[in-house]
Amino acid sequence: xxxxxxxxxxxxxxxxxxxxxxxxxxxxxxxxxxxxxxxxxxxxxxxxxxxxxxxxxxxxxxxxxxxxxxxxxxxxxxxxxxxxxxxxxxxxxxxxxxxxxxxxxxxxxxxxxxxxxxxxxxxxxxxxxxxxxxxxxxxxxxxxxxxxxxxxxxxxxxxxxxxxxxxxxxxxxxxxxxxxxxxxxxxxxxxxxxxxxxxxxxxxxxxxxxxxxxxxxxxxxxxxxxxxxxxxxxxxxxxxxxxxxxxxxxxxxxx
Amino acid sequence: xxxxxxxxxxxxxxxxxxxxxxxxxxxxxxxxxxxxxxxxxxxxxxxxxxxxxxxxxxxxxxxxxxxxxxxxxxxxxxxxxxxxxxxxxxxxxxxxxxxxxxxxxxxxxxxxxxxxxxxxxxxxxxxxxxxxxxxxxxxxxxxxxxxxxxxxxxxxxxxxxxxxxxxxxxxxxxxxxxxxxxxxxxxxxxxxxxxxxxxxxxxxxxxxxxxxxxxxxxxxxxxxxxxxxxxxxxxxxxxxxxxxxxxxxxxxxxxxxxxxxxxxxxxxxxxxxxxxxxxxxxxxxxxxxxxxxxxxxxxxxxxxxxxxxxxxxxxxxxxxxxxxxxxxxxxxxxxxxxxxxxxxxxxxxxxxxxxxxxxxxxxxxxxxxxxxxxxxxxxxxxxxxxxxxxxxxxxxxxxxxxxx
Ligand SMILES: Nc1ncnc2c1ncn2[C@@H]1O[C@H](COP(=O)(O)OP(=O)(O)OP(=O)(O)O)[C@@H](O)[C@H]1O
Ligand SMILES: [Mg+2]
Numbered sequence: 001x002x003x004x005x006x007x008x009x010x011x012x013x014x015x016x017x018x019x020x021x022x023x024x025x026x027x028x029x030x031x032x033x034x035x036x037x038x039x040x041x042x043x044x045x046x047x048x049x050x051x052x053x054x055x056x057x058x059x060x061x062x063x064x065x066x067x068x069x070x071x072x073x074x075x076x077x078x079x080x081x082x083x084x085x086x087x088x089x090x091x092x093x094x095x096x097x098x099x100x101x102x103x104x105x106x107x108x109x110x111x112x113x114x115x116x117x118x119x120x121x122x123x124x125x126x127x128x129x130x131x132x133x134x135x136x137x138x139x140x141x142x143x144x145x146x147x148x149x150x151x152x153x154x155x156x157x158x159x160x161x162x163x164x165x166x167x168x169x170x171x172x173x174x175x176x177x178x179x180x181x182x183x184x185x186x187x188x189x190x191x192x193x194x195x196x197x198x199x200x201x202x203x204x205x206x207x208x209x210x211x212x213x214x215x216x217x218x219x220x221x222x223x224x225x226x227x228x229x230x231x232x233x234x235x236x237x238x239x240x241x242x243x244x245x246x247x248x249x250x251x252x253x254x255x
Numbered sequence: 256x257x258x259x260x261x262x263x264x265x266x267x268x269x270x271x272x273x274x275x276x277x278x279x280x281x282x283x284x285x286x287x288x289x290x291x292x293x294x295x296x297x298x299x300x301x302x303x304x305x306x307x308x309x310x311x312x313x314x315x316x317x318x319x320x321x322x323x324x325x326x327x328x329x330x331x332x333x334x335x336x337x338x339x340x341x342x343x344x345x346x347x348x349x350x351x352x353x354x355x356x357x358x359x360x361x362x363x364x365x366x367x368x369x370x371x372x373x374x375x376x377x378x379x380x381x382x383x384x385x386x387x388x389x390x391x392x393x394x395x396x397x398x399x400x401x402x403x404x405x406x407x408x409x410x411x412x413x414x415x416x417x418x419x420x421x422x423x424x425x426x427x428x429x430x431x432x433x434x435x436x437x438x439x440x441x442x443x444x445x446x447x448x449x450x451x452x453x454x455x456x457x458x459x460x461x462x463x464x465x466x467x468x469x470x471x472x473x474x475x476x477x478x479x480x481x482x483x484x485x486x487x488x489x490x491x492x493x494x495x496x497x498x499x500x501x502x503x504x505x506x507x508x509x510x511x512x513x514x515x516x517x518x519x520x521x522x523x524x525x526x527x528x529x530x531x532x533x534x535x536x537x538x539x540x541x542x543x544x545x546x547x548x549x550x551x552x553x554x555x556x557x558x559x560x561x562x563x564x565x566x567x568x569x570x571x572x573x574x575x576x577x578x579x580x581x582x583x584x585x586x587x588x589x590x591x592x593x594x595x596x597x598x599x600x601x602x603x604x605x606x607x608x609x610x611x612x613x614x615x616x617x618x619x620x621x622x623x624x625x626x627x628x629x630x631x632x633x634x635x636x637x638x639x640x641x642x643x644x645x646x647x648x649x650x651x652x653x654x655x656x657x658x659x
Contacts, residue, residue: 056370065480099357130324131355171362 002248005121005135005174008147013182016214017147017237018046018122018241019079023225024234024241026077028115033079036101036135037124038086038094046075049221057102061110068108076226078113085174094124095131102134111123118245133164136174142177143248145205148196150189155196162200176248178205180240185210205247206240209233257589262613266573267423267629268292268382269350271300272390272472274311278303279356279397279450280457283342288350288359290315292382299632300387310340314347321356326363334371344402344452345375347393354381357506364638367415369577376402386573388549391419393470399457406587408461410486413443416456418480418488419473423629424549424573425451426639429492433643436497442504453595460484464508467492470549471583473480473577474489478578481513491516491551491582493560495645515551515557515582541566542602547593547610548627549573550583552642556605559648565603566630570596573629603655608635621655623648 006021008014015035022033023046035042040054058070075081083126084101086094103191105111111119121135144165148158165176181193181204190207197204209232217227225234267275274296275286286293293313297304304311314329337345346366347360360377367375376397380390395418397423413438420430430451434444445455456463457552466477466488477488489507492506493500496518503516544560546553551569568584572593575586587593597604597614603621604611608629611622624643626635 095357096355113528130359133359136356137359138365156531168362171359173362 001115001117001119002143002245003119003121003140003141004145004244004248005123006007006145007123007161008146008180009154010124012147012149012154012157013208014147015122016045016218016229017180017208017240018120019043020223020225020237021120021123021241021244022046022079022120022236022240023077024224025118025245026079029150030115031079031118031120031222032072032114033075033081033107033120033122034135035081035083035122036098036132037084037122038089038097039084039097039124040085040128042083042122043073043075043079043081045218045221045223046077046079046081047073047221048075052081052083054083055104056085056087056097056132059100059104065105068110068113070104070232071108072110072114078222080116082110088221093131095129098131098134102140108214123134133173135167136168138172141174144174145178145180145244145245146176146202147182148182148193149182149184150186150192151184155192158196159200162202176202178203178244181207182206183210185206205243208236208240231246257591260590263590263593263609264630264632267387267632268295268380269298269385269387269393270378270380270382271296271423271629272387272392272421273346273348273378273394273424274353274390275301275387276391276419276452276472276537277346277395278311279346279447280398280452280454281342282344282346282398283312283333283337283340284346284348285312285336286312286348287314287329287353287360288316289313289352292350297383300423300628302628302633302636310342310641312336312395316350316352321352324356325357328356329511330363330370333367333375335369335372337371345371345373347375347377347560349378349380351381351383354379354383357501362413376401387421387423388470388472388475388573388576391423392475392479392481393420395419395457395472395476399460402454402457403460404458410464411443411462412464413441415442415444415461415465415467415488416480417444417446417452417467417469417473418456418476419471420451420620421472422451422467424470424472424552424627426626426636427630428639428641428643429643430469430611432641436501437466437467439506440501447524457498460486465489465504467504468551469555471551471571471573471579473580473615474551475576477513479496487511487513489514489516491558492555492643493518494555494643494648496559515554517554519558519561543600544568544603545570545596545599546608547572547587547596548625548630550576550579550586552581553605556642556648558647560574560603560605563649563652568601608638621631621652623651623655628635 052073073081086097146158148154217224364375364377432626468477468490470476544565544567553569557596604625607627609631
């Protein structure tokens with residue numbers, strides 16, 4: 001089982017990228033995507049734009065009677081979609097929500113039952129508290145990829161994530177394996193990102209161009225890979241997917 | 256509201272199980288809490304605490320540590336304490352607050368190991384789910400896995416490994432009697448005086464020819480050790496019938512086939528009786544007994560009582576164990592279920608005194624008090640008696656009859 005966590009600044013395109021990756025990988029692997037965000041919108045492009053039941057929502061509704069079928073929905077290309085969910089904005093504790101959702105999935109043996117080959121964790125914005133570091137702990141994801149553009153704030157967030165991971169170096173957490181450049185078409189985007197990558201000794205795995213196809217697919221509640229498989233953008237996502245798997249399997253550059 | 260206890264105390268939690276299993280193995284135990292769980296454990300759940308020099312520490316978790324996630328502060332404290340005491344291993348044991356804030360026990364343990372070179376284990380216990388039984392199992396499982404050495408690749412004749420025994424459910428006099436019988440018969444029990452375990456059995460699990468289990472925790476571990484090291488087990492202990500037990504041990508070692516110890520084949524359960532559960536006594540005249548506590552210990556008592564003509568039902572209150580249907584009739588999940596069970600028309604109840612107290616006054620039934628530390632703690636510990644002795648049981652059966 002290959003377990004990958006996708007981090008990056010809020011709104012940078014993590015969920016879009018992760019869903020397209022999942023759709024691309026699902027032609028070869030059994031893929032599970034776990035959205036770790038109280039917004040619970042990680043898998044919307046895989047689920048026809050629909051909102052799925054979240055883990056915490058199901059627990060709230062059914063208590064101890066929750067079963068795996070309540071938590072896992074099958075989306076585009078057969079991707080197994082899970083949303084951790086979380087509290088209403090302004091109340092509760094989102095970090096604890098992620099922890100509880102993960103504990104529930106573990107308790108119900110989600111991985112033993114569904115046996116995914118690849119698990120993708122799509123984790124909200126910056127690592128704000130312990131809960132959001134949960135996906136990169138020992139036993140969860142082993143590889144971290146950071147989605148970023150060339151924008152300063154995005155690279156700043158990427159830097160913060162690298163530091164957080166560095167802090168945990170002796171705890172056996174996941175390692176950052178590379179950057180995914182989701183282009184925003186800012187000036188010198190490539191150069192700025194490359195400089196950052198060099199400074200952090202990380203490869204830029206792939207550049208995903210900015211494209212209207214993303215919105216079009218999103219409006220239809222689908223992924224680019226699923227809706228426009230012949231587009232060059234879909235090819236870029238598939239290429240990205242291949243390279244990430246290679247790195248995760250130990251074939252890529254070791255940072 | 257089913258988890259609320261109105262009449263009975265909450266039973267010892269998973270963190271106490273972890274601490275109990277590791278108590279006298281020469282490690283340093285750090286309970287990560289503000290002092291409440293540490294107090295619970297040392298004052299109420301660990302009869303060996305007073306007068307012992309075992310190192311059980313409290314990390315002294317404070318609000319700001321929790322808010323800021325200041326793990327480094329705790330790591331430094333643990334490392335400095337370890338520097339002074341030089342333990343064989345370190346265990347960080349959880350309580351509710353660190354669990355709520357998602358403290359990463361395994362990750363922090365790994366960091367401590369890396370910095371000190373001392374093996375460190377993290378246990379994400381909270382005293383909320385499961386019972387002490389689960390704590391014992393996770394402690395022995397993880398520490399054995401982490402420390403097991405390879406001194407010998409095959410078993411050593413005569414070496415037995417008693418797994419999961421703890422004063423939380425097996426009083427010292429019971430444990431001592433069983434160990435005494437084993438030693439008198441020439442078996443090598445790896446255990447220091449006055450201790451329930453030893454680091455030896457953890458360091459060299461492959462050396463045991465057989466695993467012995469006296470409680471459910473031991474049973475779960477014995478199954479695990481069978482899968483992991485190929486060691487067969489005998490589950491259950493004798494009440495009287497020591498010779499039969501010893502020869503069963505030899506038999507299991509010889510055949511390599513694990514089993515539950517019983518003197519009478521499959522004991523007849525009260526519920527198996529035609530018309531059972533409706534009225535006192537069964538059609539063929541067998542009185543009915545209900546035994547509540549640890550499932551495996553209960554089955555040992557049932558084995559004896561069935562020799563005295565009782566049809567017995569055994570119920571655990573400490574959680575299920577895979578495979579327990581071999582010796583236990585069910586799990587009473589919560590207080591309501593226990594209260595309901597003791598209102599059923601049995602002729603004899605064997606349970607902790609706090610449970611027996613809840614039996615409606617004036618009910619015509621016999622009661623035999625079998626104190627369990629995980630239930631009544633210090634309140635009834637002085638009433639503990641030699642539960643492996645037939646004579647003691649007979650004496651109580653007779654007095655119980657007179658009370659009736
Ligand atoms: N390559 C792209 N081309 C054009 N638009 C894109 C591209 N990638 C993402 N977007 C758009 O950016 C917006 C934000 O994307 P997305 O929801 O995937 O970000 P996110 O990082 O998951 O956000 P959050 O942190 O809020 O979870 C979406 O409306 C999406 O359509
Ligand atoms: Mg998102």
